[in-house]
Amino acid sequence: MSRRQKQFVNTSTCSRTIISLAVGALLSMSAAQSVFAQTAADTKAKEDKEKQEAKGQAVEKITVTGSRIVRDTFNSVSPIQIITRDETTLSGFSSATDALQGTAVTAGGAQINNAFGGFVTNGGPGANTLSLRGLGATRTLILLNGRRVSPAGSRGSVGSADLNVLPSSIVDHIEILKDGASSIYGSDAVAGVVNIVTRKNLNGFVLDGQYNTTEGGGGEQKRLSVAYGGTGDNWYLTGSAELYGRKELTLGQRDWTSCQTDYRRTSVNGVVGAWGSADPIDPLTGKSKCFTITGTGNNGVTINTIGTGTIAGGVGAAGSVGTSFNRWRPNSSVTTGLVGFEGVGGGANSLAVRDTFDKRMLQASLITPVDTKTAFVQGGYDIHALGNGEVYFEALVNNRKSYGNSFRQLSLDYARGSPLLPANLSATPVVQSAPTLITNGAALQVRAFIGFGIYRTDAEVDYNKATAGLKGSLPWSDWTYDASFSQAKSDASYSFDQFLTNRLAQSLDVVASGGGFVCRNTANGCVAAPALSTAVIGGVLPQQWLDFVYKKADTGTTVYKESTANFNTGGTLFSMPYGKARGAFGAEYRRAEINDTPSDNMQTGNVYNFSSATITRGKDSVRELYGELEFPLLAGLKGAEELTANVSGRWTDYKSYGSDTTYKIGLLYTPIKSVTFRASEGTSYRAPALFEQFLGSTSGFLSATGDPCNNYASGDPTSVRSKNCASEGLPGNFNATSSIQSNTIGGAAAGLKAETSKNRTIGLVLQPALPAVFGDISFAVDYFDIKVDNGVSRVGTAGILTLCYNDPAFSSGGGFCRLVTRAPAGSNRALIVNDSYINLSTDIVRGFDFTVRYNRTIGPGQLRVNALVTQYKEQSNRVFPTDPLLDSNGQLRAPKMTGTLDLNYKVKGWTAHYGLDWIDATDSYAFYQEDPATSTYKLN
Numbered sequence: 001m002s003r004r005q006k007q008f009v010n011t012s013t014c015s016r017t018i019i020s021l022a023v024g025a026l027l028s029m030s031a032a033q034s035v036f037a038q039t040a041a042d043t044k045a046k047e048d049k050e051k052q053e054a055k056g057q058a059v060e061k062i063t064v065t066g067s068r069i070v071r072d073t074f075n076s077v078s079p080i081q082i083i084t085r086d087e088t089t090l091s092g093f094s095s096a097t098d099a100l101q102g103t104a105v106t107a108g109g110a111q112i113n114n115a116f117g118g119f120v121t122n123g124g125p126g127a128n129t130l131s132l133r134g135l136g137a138t139r140t141l142i143l144l145n146g147r148r149v150s151p152a153g154s155r156g157s158v159g160s161a162d163l164n165v166l167p168s169s170i171v172d173h174i175e176i177l178k179d180g181a182s183s184i185y186g187s188d189a190v191a192g193v194v195n196i197v198t199r200k201n202l203n204g205f206v207l208d209g210q211y212n213t214t215e216g217g218g219g220e221q222k223r224l225s226v227a228y229g230g231t232g233d234n235w236y237l238t239g240s241a242e243l244y245g246r247k248e249l250t251l252g253q254r255d256w257t258s259c260q261t262d263y264r265r266t267s268v269n270g271v272v273g274a275w276g277s278a279d280p281i282d283p284l285t286g287k288s289k290c291f292t293i294t295g296t297g298n299n300g301v302t303i304n305t306i307g308t309g310t311i312a313g314g315v316g317a318a319g320s321v322g323t324s325f326n327r328w329r330p331n332s333s334v335t336t337g338l339v340g341f342e343g344v345g346g347g348a349n350s351l352a353v354r355d356t357f358d359k360r361m362l363q364a365s366l367i368t369p370v371d372t373k374t375a376f377v378q379g380g381y382d383i384h385a386l387g388n389g390e391v392y393f394e395a396l397v398n399n400r401k402s403y404g405n406s407f408r409q410l411s412l413d414y415a416r417g418s419p420l421l422p423a424n425l426s427a428t429p430v431v432q433s434a435p436t437l438i439t440n441g442a443a444l445q446v447r448a449f450i451g452f453g454i455y456r457t458d459a460e461v462d463y464n465k466a467t468a469g470l471k472g473s474l475p476w477s478d479w480t481y482d483a484s485f486s487q488a489k490s491d492a493s494y495s496f497d498q499f500l501t502n503r504l505a506q507s508l509d510v511v512a513s514g515g516g517f518v519c520r521n522t523a524n525g526c527v528a529a530p531a532l533s534t535a536v537i538g539g540v541l542p543q544q545w546l547d548f549v550y551k552k553a554d555t556g557t558t559v560y561k562e563s564t565a566n567f568n569t570g571g572t573l574f575s576m577p578y579g580k581a582r583g584a585f586g587a588e589y590r591r592a593e594i595n596d597t598p599s600d601n602m603q604t605g606n607v608y609n610f611s612s613a614t615i616t617r618g619k620d621s622v623r624e625l626y627g628e629l630e631f632p633l634l635a636g637l638k639g640a641e642e643l644t645a646n647v648s649g650r651w652t653d654y655k656s657y658g659s660d661t662t663y664k665i666g667l668l669y670t671p672i673k674s675v676t677f678r679a680s681e682g683t684s685y686r687a688p689a690l691f692e693q694f695l696g697s698t699s700g701f702l703s704a705t706g707d708p709c710n711n712y713a714s715g716d717p718t719s720v721r722s723k724n725c726a727s728e729g730l731p732g733n734f735n736a737t738s739s740i741q742s743n744t745i746g747g748a749a750a751g752l753k754a755e756t757s758k759n760r761t762i763g764l765v766l767q768p769a770l771p772a773v774f775g776d777i778s779f780a781v782d783y784f785d786i787k788v789d790n791g792v793s794r795v796g797t798a799g800i801l802t803l804c805y806n807d808p809a810f811s812s813g814g815g816f817c818r819l820v821t822r823a824p825a826g827s828n829r830a831l832i833v834n835d836s837y838i839n840l841s842t843d844i845v846r847g848f849d850f851t852v853r854y855n856r857t858i859g860p861g862q863l864r865v866n867a868l869v870t871q872y873k874e875q876s877n878r879v880f881p882t883d884p885l886l887d888s889n890g891q892l893r894a895p896k897m898t899g900t901l902d903l904n905y906k907v908k909g910w911t912a913h914y915g916l917d918w919i920d921a922t923d924s925y926a927f928y929q930e931d932p933a934t935s936t937y938k939l940n
Contacts, residue, residue: 067184067584067628067646077646077666077678079763079782079849081105081176081868085199086911087902088171096171096196097128097163102900102917105176105194107870109134110893122691124154124494124558125459126370126402128163132178132191133786133845134875134894136793137161138689139190141181144465145198145378145394148590150562151689152398152463152490156596156616156696158560159689162490165398165463167376169208169225170240172199178849180759180786182684183648183664186588186624190684190757191786191845198378202229202238219249219367234384239377248369248405252362259290263938267716270934278936280352283319289352301409301703303451304355304538305329305344307737309429314343322347326431326735327354330534339424340534348733350711358451358539361407368404387481389472398463403456410452410499411609412529412536415442419512420531431737432828437608438505448532451539455497458553462491479571490560495553499608500601503549504529524548554607556598560690564590570628579632586626593619594690609739611700616746618694620687626650642670652685656693657754660685676765687754688747688792692837695746702797707736707831708805715936724810729825738830742797747837755839757788775856775863781848788843795819795840795879797833803886815883841881847872861907869899895920 067078088099101111109131122137123129129137137160142149144166152162174196181189205228212221225242251257262280266273279288306328314325314337323337327345334342344353380392413436414421431444469484507529510517519526527548530536568586575581596616597603605612627649634643646666653659664682671677704710709725713732716722725734746752763782770777795803795816804810804817811817821832847870854865875894876887890896897920905912925932 067630077644077668077680078177078179078181079678079761079780081178083174083176085171085173088174096166096168096174099174100130100163100194101128106130106132107134107872107898122157122159123152123162124158124461124492125404125457126164126368126400126461127153127160129160130163130194132176132194133784135191135786135788135843135845138692138792139188139686139788141185141187141189141193143185143193143195144396146195147394147467147484147486148562148564149196150465150486150488150490150564150592151560152461152492153560154459154461154492154494154558154596155556156558156594156598156613156698157691158490158492158558158594158596159691162400162461162463164370164372164400164461165374165396165465166196167198167240167242167374167396168223168244169242169374170198170202170227170238170376172197178784179680179761180682180684180757181664182686182757183626183650183662183682184628186590186626186650186652187622187684187686190686190755190759190788198238198376199227199229200236200238200378201231202227203231204229214249216254218247218253220247221245234382235380237377237379240375242374243372244374245371246367246369248365249367250362250405251364251366254366257366258362261288261290263288264936265938267934267936272934272936275938280350281319282352283317290357291351301356301407301451302327302345302351302354302449303358303409305449306341306425306532306537307345307431307447307449308338308425308445309431310346311338311428313337314341316349317342317344317353320344320349320353322349325349329355330537332534338428346735350714351705355451358407358453360451360453363405363454364407365404368402370400370402372401373399386470387472387474389470392469392471394465394467396463396465398461400461400463401459403458405454405456408452408455410448410450412448412450412504413437413439413444413508414446414448414532415439415508416445417442418445418508419510419517420508420529421446422532425532434827437501438508440505440509446532448537450537450541452541453539456552457494457496459492459494464489474571477571479569481567481569483567484565486562486564488562490558492558493555494558495555495599496607496610497550497552498554498601498610499550501606501608504608507545507549551601554599554601556596556602556613558594558596560592560594562590562592564588573629576632578635581632582630584628588624588626589621590624591619591621592690594694596691596696598696605699609701611698613698614696616691616694616696618690618746618748620690620693621655622687623653624650639671640669641673642668642676644668646680648682654687654754656748657687660754660756674766674768676767677763678765679760679762681760682758684757684759685754686757686792688752688837691746692792693746693748693752695744695837698744700742700744700797701739702742704736704739704830706740706798706801708801709734710736720808721805724805724807727810728822728829730829734829736829736831738828740797740801740831740833742833742835744794745836747792747839752792752837753790753839755788755790755792757786757791759787760785775854777855778851778853780851783846783848785846786844789841791840791843791877792837793840794835794837797835800833800835801831815880818880838879841878841883842885843877844874844885845872846874858905861905864902864904864906866902867899869897871897890920890922891924892922895922 083099111131121127130140130142131137132140142161149161151158151160152165174194177193179192181193185193205226208225210223223244225240227240229238263275264278265275266278276288282289308326310324310326312324314323315334317329320343325343325346328338328341329344330340331342332340334340375397378394380390383389383391416430425446428446431447433443435441436444465486465488467484467486469482471482473480506519506521506526509520510528511520517528519528527545530542530545566586566588568584570584573581573583594616598613601607602613630644630646632644634640649661649663651661662683662685664680666680669677708721709730711733712722712725761782761784763780765780767778800816800819804820807815807817819834823830850869852867856863872889874887875889876885878885888894899918901916903914925935930937
């Protein structure tokens with residue numbers, strides 16, 4: 001379920017139920033989703049061993065995510081979750097992206113996906129990223145066959161792997177380590193590691209197709225792929241080619257986005273009314289006002305109106321109050337006051353009186369479309385030298401094209417004295433005496449709020465990654481080695497349809513000529529702006545003028561490169577009384593660089609009421625040495641079937657931030673065969689991503705109605721927000737007329753520091769030996785606790801404003817209010833928010849993972865049940881060390897509890913599947929300091 005709401009939303013328990021039937025080719029490969037390695041992983045290893053032994057093959061040792069030490073099974077001191085290829089197909093997922101962003105992996109945390117087409121996101125439009133434990137995509141490491149997937153995307157904020165590049169059709173299984181592992185894998189492995197493992201045992205061709213449709217239409221997905229594999233005496237080769245497409249889903253294709261309302265109620269002296277009783281009522285329908293363009297209720301754009309200075313004695317529109325107005329709608333029947341216009345705004349009037357709906361709004365994207373093409377090939381050749389060495393390679397090529405449609409309001413400013421103003425408007429009070437970007441130094445006389453229509457954003461990303469390596473074993477021992485080099489490049493272009501500020505200003509600077517108007521400056525073939533009229537206010541704009549001032553596909557480019565060289569070796573160190581002590585050691589070097597070049601218009605700020613950006617350019621490199629040791633302390637004893645200790649460490653030296661060390665210590669204890677305890681504790685070190693360091697200065701704008709003090713008297717006058725707004729000298733009916741400016745810039749020049757973290761897990765695994773008639777059951781519970789210090793992040797403009805104006809200490813208390821500035825009295829009182837990358841003092845996530853797996857033969861088939869539940873006990877953060885921790889657990893985008901259930905019944909080549917995703921209800925009353933019993937907002 002995708003939600004576009006930003007602040008006040010109606011949230012409730014939600015679930016996704018999937019029933020599917022698979023035929024023939026779907027074979028059971030391993031134990032299903034399991035957060036405990038000693039359960040699912042052991043089963044998978046056993047099944048693999050039986051298959052291989054049946055073919056007379058030797059069992060190959062493997063390296064599991066979470067450890068560099070080669071082992072026979074998936075036994076690990078850290079919790080591992082396994083998702084097989086068959087399970088993703090049975091669950092209805094059409095790509096690795098969908099599977100990774102599903103509840104089973106993310107535990108209900110918010111993810112950047114195609115529902116964010118109308119927002120500015122890291123990675124640019126169309127990018128899909130993965131965040132574990134709600135700690136962000138930059139703290140989740142994505143691997144492909146144990147090697148890093150470098151970042152991909154567009155615009156300046158490229159810093160995480162884009163899941164769109166993954167070769168879904170040849171994925172064998174996915175391993176998820178929901179535990180910090182920086183000492184094993186280096187930077188980014190703060191919240192966990194995801195390793196996508198591809199199929200290497202193909203023989204012949206496999207053709208695969210899938211089509212997913214939605215119940216209400218729109219957003220359909222299709223995938224077609226072909227894979228090939230072959231093996232010889234001393235070689236193997238597998239590859240795949242894949243086409244994937246997702247169609248657009250628009251606002252108009254869903255009832256809940258076609259007419260969004262505030263859904264508020266009255267609250268007087270503790271007595272509350274029915275929901276909807278406090279909604280702005282549309283005087284034209286008598287029902288709650290629709291604000292389709294946004295997901296946040298009463299902050300829809302205004303269209304079909306003009307703004308002036310306050311004029312007394314006006315004729316009000318239906319539903320208006322008073323006779324003094326500063327917003328007007330054309331009405332030819334009005335012959336007094338402002339002739340030809342009726343008042344719709346100013347004073348105590350709300351947005352309910354104005355026009356906020358245009359049928360073209362329903363054409364905006366709710367889910368943006370995307371098309372990807374992916375090719376992947378891997379192979380190996382035994383050179384019969386260097387310790388039975390094998391030369392291997394991988395090559396991945398991906399192309400992604402995506403676009404999004406959004407609705408745009410055009411605020412067209414007419415200067416005082418402009419000949420384009422009709423006589424009845426030329427003498428009105430000015431909106432503001434200061435000039436705007438397009439009034440050519442003159443005061444702003446009249447502002448027209450025009451519903452322009454749909455504008456488009458496009459992105460195309462070409463991603464390629466090549467890896468070559470040599471691995472083998474030393475002939476005089478069981479030690480193995482692996483040396484590899486990888487090089488990846490993301491080359492992207494992105495474009496926006498833009499109004500150009502300089503051309504708007506040029507077209508509005510006109511003189512009368514021959515009964516019409518011509519530009520004073522005729523350079524570039526200037527076309528005069530249209531005279532202000534009812535038609536222009538209604539959005540009827542001359543095409544010739546639009547061709548001059550409106551540029552389609554204003555394009556910028558982004559290139560991100562990353563090179564990685566690593567070497568690791570491991571084997572037996574020495575013998576101990578209860579087994580062999582083993583070790584793994586290695587070195588790694590990485591170099592990355594980013595070069596984002598926005599269009600010339602964006603760099604010079606020549607885009608009207610749109611975000612501007614300068615060049616983002618920077619590079620960094622890191623050298624790392626790491627080691628891991630494992631000691632079998634006890635084994636095969638009464639009260640100690642197994643006691644194993646694991647310790648790892650890593651030295652990291654960034655060119656930008658210097659050096660640091662990380663460690664991890666783990667213990668696995670099995671007192672009896674059916675009971676296993678495990679625990680681990682470690683640290684991590686993450687230098688800020690390149691965009692966090694070097695992001696060019698970017699200015700964006702939010703709607704003026706996002707000002708927390710906009711018409712604040714309509715709310716609770718005793719609330720903290722109302723008191724803070726009053727303390728700034730703002731009247732209760734304050735009407736914000738200027739957009740909120742949001743400034744963002746990389747933090748390297750401002751002393752941005754690297755972030756560090758500590759993580760701890762404690763787990764219990766129960767595998768009772770039951771009589772065969774009862775089947776096999778396993779249960780695991782793991783406690784996790786992750787604390788990030790000096791975390792690098794942006795709070796978000798809306799979040800900063802909300803937290804600042806809901807703070808009882810307000811500006812005197814520091815905190816988020818340090819990032820907010822309001823223009824002084826006598827001006828338009830506009831807000832400026834500094835939302836740059838800073839070191840957040842603390843992020844804390846802790847909770848429990850519960851996993852149950854059950855297998856039993858029933859009738860002619862095999863029943864398999866898997867259930868995974870995550871319960872968060874805390875999800876808190878604070879920006880400054882002196883601030884209190886703010887716990888968002890249970891609030892919007894941070895559910896307290898999530899769960900998944902998978903039921904599979906297999907009879908020969910047939911498999912029936914039932915899947916359920918469950919996300920607990922969220923409650924944001926505490927966050928907004930509202931009493932749910934009396935609040936006028938519906939938040940849960």
